[in-house]
Amino acid sequence: MDDNKVPxxxxxxxxxxxxxIILYIAMIITVSLLGYAQENTALSFLQQVRSMPFVPWKIPxxxxxxxxxxxxxxxxxxxxxxxxxxxxxxxxxxSIMIIxxxxxxxxxxxxxxxxxxxxxxxxxxxxxxxxxxxxxFYLLTDYNLFSGRYNITSxxxxxxxxxxxxxxxxxxxxxxxxxxxxxxxIIYTILLMRIQMSEKERILQLNEKLNHANEELQQVNRQMExxxxxxxxxxxxxxxxxxxxxIHDTLGHTLTGIITGLDACVTLMDMAPEAVKEQLKVxxxxxxxxxxxxxxxxxALRPDALEKMELEKALVQMMEETKRASNIEIDYCCTxxxxxxxxxxxxxxxxxxxxxxxxxxxxxKASRIGIAISMEYNIINIWIKDxxxxxxxxxxxxxxxxxxxxxGMLHGSLKCFVDNGFVLEASIPIRWGEExx
Numbered sequence: 001m002d003d004n005k006v007p008x009x010x011x012x013x014x015x016x017x018x019x020x021i022i023l024y025i026a027m028i029i030t031v032s033l034l035g036y037a038q039e040n041t042a043l044s045f046l047q048q049v050r051s052m053p054f055v056p057w058k059i060p061x062x063x064x065x066x067x068x069x070x071x072x073x074x075x076x077x078x079x080x081x082x083x084x085x086x087x088x089x090x091x092x093x094x095s096i097m098i099i100x101x102x103x104x105x106x107x108x109x110x111x112x113x114x115x116x117x118x119x120x121x122x123x124x125x126x127x128x129x130x131x132x133x134x135x136x137f138y139l140l141t142d143y144n145l146f147s148g149r150y151n152i153t154s155x156x157x158x159x160x161x162x163x164x165x166x167x168x169x170x171x172x173x174x175x176x177x178x179x180x181x182x183x184x185x186i187i188y189t190i191l192l193m194r195i196q197m198s199e200k201e202r203i204l205q206l207n208e209k210l211n212h213a214n215e216e217l218q219q220v221n222r223q224m225e226x227x228x229x230x231x232x233x234x235x236x237x238x239x240x241x242x243x244x245x246x247i248h249d250t251l252g253h254t255l256t257g258i259i260t261g262l263d264a265c266v267t268l269m270d271m272a273p274e275a276v277k278e279q280l281k282v283x284x285x286x287x288x289x290x291x292x293x294x295x296x297x298x299x300a301l302r303p304d305a306l307e308k309m310e311l312e313k314a315l316v317q318m319m320e321e322t323k324r325a326s327n328i329e330i331d332y333c334c335t336x337x338x339x340x341x342x343x344x345x346x347x348x349x350x351x352x353x354x355x356x357x358x359x360x361x362x363x364x365k366a367s368r369i370g371i372a373i374s375m376e377y378n379i380i381n382i383w384i385k386d387x388x389x390x391x392x393x394x395x396x397x398x399x400x401x402x403x404x405x406x407x408g409m410l411h412g413s414l415k416c417f418v419d420n421g422f423v424l425e426a427s428i429p430i431r432w433g434e435e436x437x
Contacts, residue, residue, distance in 0.1 A: 007195065010188045011115055014181065015074070018109050019067055021177045025102050025155065026063045028170060030056045032161035053153060054101065062101050070094045070109075074116050088117060092134065105155035108178055110134060111185040118192055254290025256358045258283050260326035279325075286325045311346045312338040315353055319371070322357055329368040330357070336375030345430060348406045349373075349380065355399045356384040356424050364388020364422050375430075382426040390418040 033056040054062070073091045091113045099107055114134050155174075159167045261283040265276045305314035312334065319330045338349070353371060360366040366388035374381050394416050403426075404414050412428040 007119065007188060007191055010184060010191065011119070014112060014115060014184045014188065015071065017177065017181055017184065018112055021106055021108065021174070021181065022063050022067060022098060022102060023060065024177070025106050025174065026060045028155070029053075029103070029158045030059050032158040033059075035161050059101060063098060066094055066098045066101065070098070070112070074112065088113065088134075091116065103153050103155065106174075106178070108181045111181060115185060115188050118189060254286060256362045257286045257322055257325040258290075260328070260361055261286070264327055282321075282324045286321055289321065306343075306346055306350060310339065311341060311349060314350060318350075318354060319357070322361075326361055328357075328361060328366065331368070331370045333371070334373040336373055336380060338373070342431060345380075345410065345428065348410060348412070348428060349382065351406065352382055352403060352424075352426050353384065355403055356386075359399060360384075360386035360388055360422060364390065366421065378430045380428045380430055382424075382428070384424045385419070385421055387421045390420070390422050392418075394418070 033053060037056070070091060073087055073094065076087050095109050095113060098109055114131060117131055117134065159170060162170065261279055265279050265283070269276055305317060308314075309317070315334075315338075316332070319332055322328060323330055338346075341349075356371075357369060360369050364386050366386035369384065369386045372383040374383075400414075400416065407414050407426060407428065410428055412426060415425040417423050
């Protein structure tokens with residue numbers, strides 16, 4: 001059962017018990033008064049009492065009405081401190097009126113107000129002040145204290161009407177109910193104290209957990225700061241490597257074309273001077289385009305040709321310039337649509353072809369290069385083969401190494417092998433799927 005429901009049930013039981021007690025005492029007084037009246041002994045009774053009693057039927061009616069008013073004030077939910085103290089004051093006034101109607105024969109109803117104060121007032125200072133005031137009223141309403149100064153008829157005077165054995169039973173019942181009321185109040189107080197202590201412990205545990213969580217959060221923040229610094233360093237390193245790759249690809253391709261063209265010029269210098277002039281013009285154009293591409297690579301790390309035209313046109317232009325500058329034969333076949341690619345996909349395709357042509361001329365001394373690009377489902381396949389000298393053992397240099405890095409970023413793959421020359425096969429997953437087919 002919920003801890004908050006148990007005190008409410010105990011308080012409700014205490015409320016019902018007090019109603020029974022005051023009705024029981026009210027009926028004792030009422031019955032004795034009616035008995036004296038019916039037996040014509042009222043004069044004898046009035047000579048024994050010290051004050052005029054209430055009309056018999058008014059006693060239970062007043063008790064019920066006053067107790068109903070007390071219940072109303074007990075269950076009022078007051079928000080502000082002023083209203084709380086006003087409510088407690090009204091409860092005390094109504095309780096004193098009930099005690100007065102019962103001739104100060106029962107003061108246990110004060111425990112109801114004490115229980116309500118303990119339950120309603122959360123602040124210790126205000127709670128103890130209210131409890132002190134209520135305890136003072138409890139002591140001041142004692143019959144022995146009032147009977148010495150005021151004319152009050154005791155309950156024993158009303159009990160004289162009954163036989164001695166009945167009187168003993170009535171007194172025993174009153175004492176038992178009084179003791180039970182006090183016992184329930186003590187249990188209620190202990191239970192509330194235990195709940196409040198548990199609540200304080202729970203709050204302390206929550207505070208400890210919160211402090212622990214704050215420490216963990218601070219630690220995570222420190223780790224995030226370290227990770228951020230490390231990420232910046234990694235990004236800087238990655239950017240430097242990327243810049244190095246771009247410059248390597250652009251300069252390598254351009255310089256290879258220039259060197260090959262110049263070698264051809266040296267060979268033709270004596271035999272065909274006019275052809276040398278034309279060749280030098282082509283070499284100059286290649287150098288200018290290479291310079292522009294280098295500037296573009298440094299600025300945006302993207303080939304200038306891809307900024308000016310579509311991928312396939314950029315590839316064709318690159319091959320034509322290479323053929324004019326180096327007298328290399330390039331056989332190009334593309335069965336896939338090279339449109340609608342993302343920029344990084346276009347760039348890696350361009351760089352693979354560019355680097356392969358450069359390597360074939362520079363390292364393989366090739367005179368003929370075959371390039372084929374095809375699409376299978378959402379995979380672009382690039383096949384490049386030259387008729388160069390090949391090699392017995394493939395060692396991946398800067399160009400091939402960074403070509404693999406680029407492909408790895410796009411989850412692609414690269415294969416190289418020797419077959420009457422050097423063969424390169426690259427596969428690149430395309431994110432837009434088969435839309436270009």
